[in-house]
Amino acid sequence: MGEAIVITSGKGGVGKTTTTANLGTALALLDKKVCLIDTDIGLRNLDVIMGLENRIIYDIVDVLEERCKVSQALIKDKRFDCLYLLPAAQTSDKSSLTPEGMIEVINQLKPDYDYILIDCPAGIEQGYKNAVVGADKALVVTTPEKSSVRDADRIIGLLEQEDIEPPHLIINRIRNHMMKNGDMLDVDEIVQVLSIDLLGIVADDDDVIKASNHGEPVAFQPNTRASIAYRNIARRILGESVPLLSLEEKPGFMDKIKKVFGLAK
């Protein structure tokens, strides 16, 4: 029986969809059977980041309105046989997406998959409720910005009222030099305010945007900082204990030389 995990944040643009795509990819790399569900009706993105946009025939609204079966709407990933996507509708009326319908779909998927990752829309209205209702666990994504932490706090408060395990935190888009200078909230501060368990931190990396634009999640790449971070989070979801990635940039060739001469810190 699979586990349904909702990825949510409250605020828009902090990287829910990117996180969903990358965690799905990372879990698939670890040989888990994964299904991604995009619940952001009308503003679907997950298929674009996964590079599966051109394969969509049916979507989740078609499933809920019984125009097709769940298995017909699922899209198999280009790279993995064990990774599937249930896309959101781009045009249909979103009123047919109900909490009952979502639970129904997730229960149909659970026997066949190890993990079901639900990409939640921004906000705390009906879309959020639909995304959360069928989940067993929740991941809250935030960036080291005040507004984003505030919204994460709000979402955590709402999640606490749901019948769901205590949520875990992912801090995304960390810029190390800004955190060091105190221009950005630091990880400890965020964890202290939100007081939930930290699942992982992801550095702000140009490769993430590059990869997303190519329709290939960054977690697929072998050794960028972000891809390692996402794969570590996936391993933590599986229950492994993996230490947090150091945010320090790897010293380059010149830095090493400087160090030899005692010029670098």
Place this chain on the structure above:
Amino acid sequence: MSANQTNQRITIKGTRDGLTLFMDDTCSFENLLKELHDILTSHHFAEDEPMITVKVELGNRYLNGEQESQLREVIRKQNKLVVDQIVSNVILKTEALEWKEDTEIRLHNKIVRSGQVLHVNGDLLLVGDVNPGGKVIASGNIFVMGNLRGIAHAGVDGNEEAVIAASYMAPNQLRIADKISRSPDNEQGGVHMECGFLDEQREQIIMDRISSLTKARPDLNAFERRIFNG
């Protein structure tokens, strides 16, 4: 004999503020009313006398609403008498519970997150944080064992004596009764073990070390005082 008894049921005392009627609390209410009526009608007030305020001491007698209005009616029939207050030593259990609730310390062990409101009657003792955007409200005092980063409103029903204290004080706003103070715009972090209360003129909220409360609010923990002041 009977006259002697009736005289004992109601004792009238004149004070500077008016009359005080001490009522016997063992006889039946009907007898009491009747005697009160007799006493008051036997005394004639001159037309030019000023109005006299009357305080009624019931002793250990409880009056329900109807009885109280009957009593007031009997006294009011005398043109010159005005009922100022009716005092009794006893209250109903339900009223006592309400009183207790309003003065009890409510312990909550949680984090009040953005968008959440925690509203209690009586004093609030919060073991946990109030995050920015969160709000705690109490009719009495507020004590936060944790970080107060949101809004705290003490004495929400108008109690200007109420205080707010926190282990770490970095609030968006403090409110006491109908006074509001907000954090300074140039953010400078919070302070540890501080409290806020209204100054002596009851005009603005001042911040000080928690230890200063012993001077500013010496009767913070006096439950009885609150009972007698209502």
